[in-house]
């Protein structure tokens with residue numbers, strides 16, 4: 001398997017720049033979280049990677065070759081999106097056949113098992129499904145399709161908590177059995193924190209974070225205690241947010257701490273989670 005490289009992508013609609021010189025690499029067999037606020041450009045980016053949309057400039061490459069109009073390379077990339085691309089009369093089972101025809105080697109055993117997991121009838125017409133059921137039917141295709149890069153745009157839209165849990169479990173299971181790359185674009189950050197290995201954050205039309213989850217979270221500290229002591233301790237560190245309660249100050253840091261510096265007794269250091277890190281990095285903090 002080869003890397004997928006996004007190189008200097010720019011997407012403009014008239015005078016609005018939606019993606020501004022985006023570059024990153026997707027490694028084979030890794031689970032990525034693509035995060036960004038509403039309108040950040042996530043869907044646009046995934047549509048360009050899967051050749052559903054053309055960039056204004058820049059390109060997407062696999063093994064150094066442009067995927068644009070290259071059928072062999074495009075057959076390595078699958079996009080599950082909100083848009084319903086199936087004809088009105090199509091049954092769930094027929095969407096499996098379509099994926100098999102386009103990508104080959106569709107995993108019918110997995111798909112049939114997942115129909116039971118998600119309590120769906122394979123003979124049901126896609127247009128007659130509820131929002132959550134339609135999402136589930138698309139998830140089945142995305143997990144059973146034979147593609148090296150599976151891009152999931154809002155894959156949990158309308159799914160109830162039980163089915164979301166089932167999706168996460170099945171994703172991990174199929175990933176362990178047959179490692180390939182998944183990109184999960186979602187707003188349910190708390191729920192995917194356990195799944196993703198690498199995080200891409202799109203903000204203000206640019207990638208502002210491209211990092212392993214563990215290395216990101218290792219830099220996410222809260223430092224709290226008496227204001228003066230906290231101020232002294234965080235001097236020179238990247239502070240994303242500050243909260244004050246009486247004389248007790250809590251700062252949210254995104255930085256490496258200096259191991260050599262003594263920590264005053266009254267100062268407490270803890271970690272915080274991906275969801276809060278995302279919020280503070282993308283406007284909820286003190287830019």
Ligand SMILES: Nc1ncnc2c1ncn2[C@@H]1O[C@H](COP(=O)(O)OP(=O)(O)OP(=O)(O)O)[C@@H](O)[C@H]1O
Nearest residue numbers: 013016018036037038039040041042043044045187
């Ligand atoms: N065809 C279009 N013409 C003009 N502007 C567009 C078009 N498609 C998308 N945009 C704009 O591009 C920006 C990015 O949209 P996009 O759908 O990629 O965001 P997103 O990150 O997926 O958002 P969300 O989380 O809300 O789904 C938005 O400001 C949107 O209004």
